[in-house]
Amino acid sequence: MLLKDKHLTLTRKITFMKKPTIKDVAKLAGVSFKTVSRVVNQEQNVSEEVKLRVQECIKQLNYQPNHTARVMRKSPFSLAFVYDNPNSHYVIEMQNGIISECRKQGFELVIHPTDSRSEEVGKELAAMINSSQIGGIILTPPLSENRELVTFLLNRDAKVVRILSGASAPDNLAPVVHVDxxxxxxxxxxxxxxxxxxxxxxxxxxxxxxxxxxxxxxxxxxxxxxxxxxxxxxxxxxxxxxxxxxxxxxxxxxxxxxxxxxxxxxxxxxxxxxxxxxxxxxxxxxxxxxxxxxxxxxxxxxxxxxxxxxxPNFEIAAAAAAMVIKMMQSKDVHSVDSSGFTLDVVLRDSASKPQNDK
Amino acid sequence: MLLKDKHLTLTRKITFMKKPTIKDVAKLAGVSFKTVSRVVNQEQNVSEEVKLRVQECIKQLNYQPNHTARVMRKSPFSLAFVYDNPNSHYVIEMQNGIISECRKQGFELVIHPTDSRSEEVGKELAAMINSSQIGGIILTPPLSENRELVTFLLNRDAKVVRILSGASAPDNLAPVVHVDxxxxxxxxxxxxxxxxxxxxxxxxxxxxxxxxxxxxxxxxxxxxxxxxxxxxxxxxxxxxxxxxxxxxxxxxxxxxxxxxxxxxxxxxxxxxxxxxxxxxxxxxxxxxxxxxxxxxxxxxxxxxxxxxxxxPNFEIAAAAAAMVIKMMQSKDVHSVDSSGFTLDVVLRDSASKPQNDK
DNA sequence: CTTTTTGTTGTCAACGTTGTCAATAATAAA
DNA sequence: TTTATTATTGACAACGTTGACAACAAAAAG
Missing domain, CATH: 3.40.50.2300 (Response regulator)
Structure with a gap:
């Protein structure tokens, strides 16, 4: 009985083992933890030999950089998707598009449904940016049409990408993904x-x-x-x-x-x-x-x-996400161009030639 | 011209001003930053007078605790909503329910759509928990029905709440929100x-x-x-x-x-x-x-x-969120009970007495 | 052979917060 | 009044990471 308990404790220890940190990897590889950081961030000036060894150790320990610590020290690694749209299907497709891009690039998505009619929406978003360390924001209509809001957010030092559709000419406030x-x-x-x-x-x-x-x-x-x-x-x-x-x-x-x-x-x-x-x-x-x-x-x-x-909501959203991420990564904000999507007709069965055609 | 430029710079400085930290508040209030931390976290043993003064300063500077730093130092402040459901409307309602609870309690939501048929789903979730510092997970069917997965997650030291419906008797693996x-x-x-x-x-x-x-x-x-x-x-x-x-x-x-x-x-x-x-x-x-x-x-x-x-998906999700949060906050995991929802019939117009009733 | 340049690696502080523990002030008990 | 107790406050380390810069080794230039 006692033995069994002991064994249990041991197994637990193993499964509950602390998440490995950059230092654990460093120790195993016999280098300083800064070097590991360099490898992880794909910086220059790491000898091929060391790089390979470190990568091996990373794999072995199943190390994953701690998102939180990273964000705190460096630039934000999260972006927010802000929407006020009654159409669930639209929202989900957008979310999925953004997530797919985020996963590719190791970013994190914070979703933020809101009420566009509220007076407080600006303050609310500012608070969110603040507390969640958001670096970029994707706005959908009708929020994206609100120039005042966009300006407000830009002033808070957030990168903004607007998804816009419709006829009105886009302005140059912030990059836009335009749906034609x-x-x-x-x-x-x-x-x-x-x-x-x-x-x-x-x-x-x-x-x-x-x-x-x-x-x-x-x-x-x-x-x-x-x-x-x-x-x-x-x-x-x-x-x-x-x-x-x-x-x-x-x-x-x-x-x-x-x-x-x-x-x-x-x-x-x-x-x-x-x-x-x-x-x-x-x-x-x-x-x-x-x-x-x-x-x-x-x-x-x-x-x-x-x-x-x-x-193609998924693709539109993914494009927007890619844009924000690019903006967050480069200091040069205005290097990012807007992009546009053209839409295609899907032929199905609800339209045909008029029957009593003369 | 020069003057105008200068003014512009000044305004910019003001709008771009760094987010206030706990130390800024402390300086303004004339206390140590630890005291501010105490006020923010509503700890005991802060004199009423100091508390009020600090709160005043917090308001004045519009201070908001930095989520990221908090998470890093303390326990996780994020929970994940994991789903694999083709029904957008369902997912959105659930998300909104969870978010409403998260906002109330200052938690953050990470959404994680996934493919329940994938072999990798466990690994994938483990990676997410790891890198995003997730403390709790809400699972919906069919993922919540997968005992193996639940066990796996529990072993990773995550709090899990399962949303389950259907006829099968719930087990005691983890707290459940049951839909009858x-x-x-x-x-x-x-x-x-x-x-x-x-x-x-x-x-x-x-x-x-x-x-x-x-x-x-x-x-x-x-x-x-x-x-x-x-x-x-x-x-x-x-x-x-x-x-x-x-x-x-x-x-x-x-x-x-x-x-x-x-x-x-x-x-x-x-x-x-x-x-x-x-x-x-x-x-x-x-x-x-x-x-x-x-x-x-x-x-x-x-x-x-x-x-x-x-x-009532919104309510169900909110209840689940409240449960995970409670579990994350208390060390005593098993103090949380499962809860159940009964559903009500909504009478509208598609059903009536059979017409050719004998 | 010495000096400069270049490339690689390491040391340390910092990010904003909370936990630990010590120091002080206020109060109660002796 | 002195001592013991308690309530309040502060100093400092720590979390895991990156940036700045220093140290060193190797290669290139003189």
């Missing part, structure tokens, strides 16, 4: 026009929502390009929700001439539109074509699957 | 039976999915309670997706007698069921009642809105 909603709206509309649709409805216009403005701009541009007329009555104001999609669709279906195609500003609206069309005994796409935007799960959680525009 | 799927499935089924339905279909059984097992158990229990018979053919195996929901519904609708009510194992299946019912020219709920589970956004993104079971 205008062009995407243009492409998608052109597709519908080329199918032969003459009366397109645009659902989900929202004056304060940059993305919707961009998409609408593209919608108009595409019409203009082929000399088609945009019917102002078919541009409907509404929320980005299923319910609103149903309501807006009900409204446009009662108009005459009835539109043969619906450009929904996002997939959720489109899903609502599909549902309402069905309630009105219209077949999709035979009687009415409906397209969405975002390529969110909604687009395949309705029937038929939605033709939509793919928004 | 069985009882909820029972309640929801009883509701349908009380409405007068005789033929209920159960969609989304999945042998390896604890939640579905629990819900099915409740489904059976409720039948047994009132002496009703469960038709085995109406228990359909399938994924938790819209598409699978459509397919399973198609299958049960072709059976005879046709079920008058469908118990879908989650809202997504239910949404697919509603859609299929509609395709088959059945009205919901007049011709067929359909209920979901989870109260996810899907439940209101279909028409009619789904009667479902509310799963």
């Amino acid at each position: 909603d205008v062009e995407a709206g243009h492409k998608l509309t052109s597709y519908l026009l080329e199918l032969g649709h003459k009366h397109l409805a645009f659902l989900g216009y929202h004056a304060s929502h940059e993305s919707s403005l961009g998409r609408l701009q593209g919608f108009k541009d595409a019409h203009e390009e082929v000399g088609a007329r945009v019917d102002k009555n078919l541009i409907v104001d509404g929320e980005f929700t299923f319910e609103s999609g149903m309501a807006m669709t009900k409204q446009v279906l009662s108009m005459s001439p009835r539109p043969t195609a619906i450009f929904a500003c996002n997939d959720e609206i489109a899903a609502g539109a599909v549902f309402m069309a069905r309630l009105k005994e219209l077949r999709v796409p035979e009687d009415i074509s409906i397209v969405g935007f975002e390529n969110s799960p909604f687009s395949t959680q309705t029937w038929p699957h939605l033709t939509t525009v793919n928004q | 799927d069985v009882e909820a499935g029972h309640k929801l089924t009883s509701y349908l039976l009380e409405l007068g339905h005789k033929h209920l279909a159960f969609l989304g059984y999945h042998a390896s999915h604890e939640s579905s097992l629990g819900r099915l158990q409740g489904f059976k229990d409720a039948h047994e309670e009132v002496g009703a018979r469960v038709d085995k053919n109406l228990i359909v195996d399938g994924e938790f997706t819209f598409e699978s929901g459509m397919a399973m519904t198609k299958q049960v609708l072709s059976m005879s007698p046709r079920p008058t009510a469908i118990f879908a194992c989650n809202d997504e299946i239910a949404a697919g069921a509603v859609f299929m019912a509609r395709l088959k020219e059945l009205r919901v709920p007049e011709d067929i009642s359909i209920v979901g589970f989870e109260n996810s956004p899907f439940s209101t993104q279909t028409w009619p809105h789904l009667t479902t079971v509310n799963q």
